[in-house]
Amino acid sequence: MMLFIIGLIVFFGVHAVPVIARGRRQALIAKLGAGPYKGLYALAALAGFVLIVVGWRSADASQLYATPVYFRHINYALMLIALISLAAAYAPAGRIAAGVKHPMLAAVKIWAFAHLLVNGEVRSVLLFGAFLIFAVVARISAKKRDAPTRAAGPWRNDVIAIVVGVAAYAGIALFLHQYIAGVALV
Helix, strand or coil: CHHHHHHHHHHHHHHHHHHHCHHHHHHHHHHHCHHHHHHHHHHHHHHHHHHHHHHHCCCCCCECCCCCCCHHHHHHHHHHHHHHHHHHHHCCCCHHHHHHCCHHHHHHHHHHHHHHHHCCEHHHHHHHHHHHHHHHHHHHHHHHCCCCCCCCCCHHHHHHHHHHHHHHHHHHHHHHHHHHHCCCCC
């Protein structure tokens, strides 16, 4: 359990610097240079991620709560929305990205909440709860600093986001979830 907790602290600690301590981030970039800062940032985030993955198997899997079986269907619907939002974050700007304002953070919030609905063991609550809290804090931080949002683009960009999101959803549901999380969905 200790590796898992350390991994969460390292991963979210690294990600918290640009969100909470923007001045500290700028000072580090000025001191180290943009390239080395990004390299160290990526290395530390990767180290945290690896510790989370390695620590997952030994983390506490006891149940905190059980949810009704039909919550799986709510999870499936929310995951489709999350993946479309994620695709909208990287596709050319469309109305979805403009309406959501921060589609990547929206995708993370929806993904984490959806998984909290169906995973009540301690390690899942810690993992998905940490992602949900981080995404909420990051969104509040972006709103406070008036971070620029995308202008609405043409509808065809939304079609791209929807097609990519649905394709990712199908790939994850039919094949990848088994390998990513060890749980077959179909």
